[in-house]
Each structure stands twice: as C-alpha cells, then as structure tokens.
Amino acid sequence: MRRNAICRCGVCEITVGGDPIANLVCHCKSCKRRTGAPCGWTATFREDQLVGRRGDFKSYLSNGTAGRVDNFFCATCGTTLFFIPLDHPGVVGCAGGCFVDDPLGEPALSVSDDQRCAWLQLPAGWQIRTSV
DSSP: OEEEEEOSSSSOEEEEESOOSEEEEEOSHHHHHHHTSSSEEEEEEEGGGEEEEESOEEEEEEEETTEEEEEEEETTTOOEEEEEETTSTTEEEEEGGGOOSSOOOOOOEEESGGGSOTTOOOOTTOEEOOOO
8 A cells, every 4th residue: 555645735745655653643842843733643654665755845853752853844835744763763754644645544652642732632542652
C-alpha cells in the first residue's frame, strides 16, 4: 500500500509505502508549536518507506523532545509534511492529517502525555507514555 501526504496548497507531496511503525499523537511543546494545535498527529515510517517527494520543500533544524529534528515544509504554504529526527537514524515522522486520500487509521499511542492539555480526553485503550 502507498499513501500520499499533501500540503494545504497542494504544491508539495510525499509518498510512503507500507504501514507506519507507529501511529501516535504527541503533546510536547515542539509538536504543539509545529501544528498550532493541542497535539501533533505523527505517523513514523522507516526512512526507506519514504519513496517519493514532489514540490519545493524548505527545511529547518529544531531541538525538541525528540532531540535534533530536520523539518521539511512546503515553501509556499508552510505545511510541515515530514521530519527526520537526527538523533534517531532511519526514521521519518510524517504529519498524520496530511494523508487525506488514503487516511491513516486511529492512533493508538499518546506520547509526552504528561504535557497533554487537561481538557483533551483520549479514547480508552490507548497506550500512554510520558516525556522522556
């Protein structure tokens, strides 16, 4: 199975093959700032599962809960489509909400849960991990 993640304006796109290693939401400050939301939805894949990319991507390095991260975003609209955690080689994080034509299933893992907004409730049965 291949899935395409597309930015808001449609200029940039990535293609991943296969199922994600993990499908999660993260409540760390970096993910909140990256998305402008109470959490970030991330699907992680092996680096070799990122099989295509199209468009004019820009990147920037950041430091956060996952360590040093190279973030790749659309130069036109600013949507972050994927990021590479440099301290965890071989892994790519992709923005879960950008997979619109072939959406991902429900996440089952909440990370940095100790930083979750008090008003945000999670479904029963999810795995919970606090910050490292």
